[in-house]
Amino acid sequence: MKNIKMKPAALATLAALAVAAAGSALYAPASVAADEKKAEAQKPALTVTTARPQNATLPNRLTANGNVAAWQEASIGSESNGLRLTEVRVNVGDVVKKGEVLAVFSADTVNAELAQARAAVLEAEANAAEAKGNAERARTLESSGALSAQQISQYLTAEQTANARIASAKAVLATQQLRLKYTQVVAPDAGVISARSATVGAVVGAGTELFRMIRQGRLEWRAEITASELRRIKVGASALVKAANGSELTGKVRMIAPTVDAQTRSALVYVDLPPNSSQDAPFKAGMFASGQFELGSSDAMTVPQQAIAVRDGFSYVFRLNGDQRVSQIKVQTGRRLGDRIEVLNGIKGDTPVVVSGAGFLNDGDLVRNVAPAAATASAKPVKAGN
Structure with missing residues (x-):
């Protein structure tokens, strides 16, 4: 093989071409990477849907807390003194009617004294009859002068005294009859027995409490309302009350307290609850409950x-x-109504806001806005094999 000899000028040209090729190979990947990064920077971060705020009519509600209590609680006590309790007919939770016998005291002593009072009345009536006869004879002899004026006056006075003794004896008899009546403790009104202290065999004095009763089985919710919100509530407004056990009842405002507590700066609003005297009633006196007062409705911008x-x-x-x-x-x-929330400030009614995907965005993100149906289709998972 013959050696090819090249001129110095040709060698220099070849060397320049080799350096240029090497430079192109070195810098080409860097420019391509920069273009790729730029393309990635322009790629949307998320596919979203948007919507504009809508006007809606939302109910105005005021939330409050409070306790459930008896509308009125009656104290039923003994009106007999020194009698032994022989029978207790009701217990806590029993529903009673007005006039129903709740307990019975021993009536032996009262019956004996009642019989004595009746005998005293008969004796007084007999004495009165004799006095009346004497007085009538004295009146007939008054003009004849057979009796002196003093004797006539005595007979007339004896008649009046006998009549007074009849009235006194009858009063004693009425007292004993009343004592006999008091040997039975009766319900002053219909309601539910909430407490019992009566014990068979006990000897109690007059005025001793034996039972407590929720009158007519009526309960009320005593809501605590701040002074600033008190003016929004009116008598007759509806309130949805929810007990701690999850039970709900709808009541009406019966009364607003005339004073505000100086310590808490709140007032009580009394809400009547529907009466329920059964033992399995969902609301019990003493329960804590929360509720909402219905105060009408107003227009609102919602998203x-x-x-x-x-x-x-x-x-x-x-x-x-x-x-x-x-x-x-x-x-x-x-306020909130279903799946929509009221927006009070921050945006206008024609502002397009992101709906789906809002929780994954950051300020300044680039997004792709599509119709709601298209967003649902794009978010649908692809089955294996498709």
Whole structure:
């Protein structure tokens, strides 16, 4: 093989071409990577749907807490003194009617004294009859002068005294009859027995409490309302009351307390609950309950619940801008109705806000806005084999 000899000028040209090729190979990957990063930066972070706020009529409610108590509680005591209790017919939780016998005292002593009082009445009536006859004879002899004026006066006075003794004896008889009546303790009204201290065999004095009763089985919810909110509540307003056990009842405001507590700066609002005297009634006196007062309705601007993103204790929505980027806006929320939430301030009625995907966005993210149906289809998982 013959050696090919090249001129120095040709060698220099070949060397320059080799250096250029090496430089192109070195810098080409760097430019390609920069283009790829730029393309990735322009790629949307999430596919979202948007909606504009809607006007709706929302109910005005005021939430409060309080206790369930008896509408009125009656204290049923003994009206007999020194009698032994022989029978107790009711217990705690029993539903009683007005006039129903609750307990019975021993009536032996009272019956004996009653018989004595009846005998005293008969004796007084017999004495009165004799005195009346003497007085009538004295009147007939008054004009004849057979009796002196003093004797006539004595007979007339004896008649009046005998009549007075009849009245006194009848009063004693009525007292003993009343004592006999008091040997039976009766319910002053219909209701539910809430407490019992009566014990068979006990000898109690007059005025000793034997039972306590919730009159007519009526309960009320005593809601605590701050002074600033008190003016919003009117007598007759409806209230939905929910007990700690999950039971719910609808009541009506019966009365608003005329005073405000100086310590808590709150007043009591008395809400009548529907009467329920059965033992399995869902509400019991002494329960803690929360409730909402119905105060009418008003117009409001609402957005879907999905559009609200809660971060660090504050509520935000994401506004879709013309460049398909989102801006995070702090809003104040209010009432809720179903899956929509009232927005009090922060946005206007024509502001497009992100609905689906709002919880995954950050301020300034680029998004792709699609119709709700398309977003649902794109989010649907693909089955294996498709």
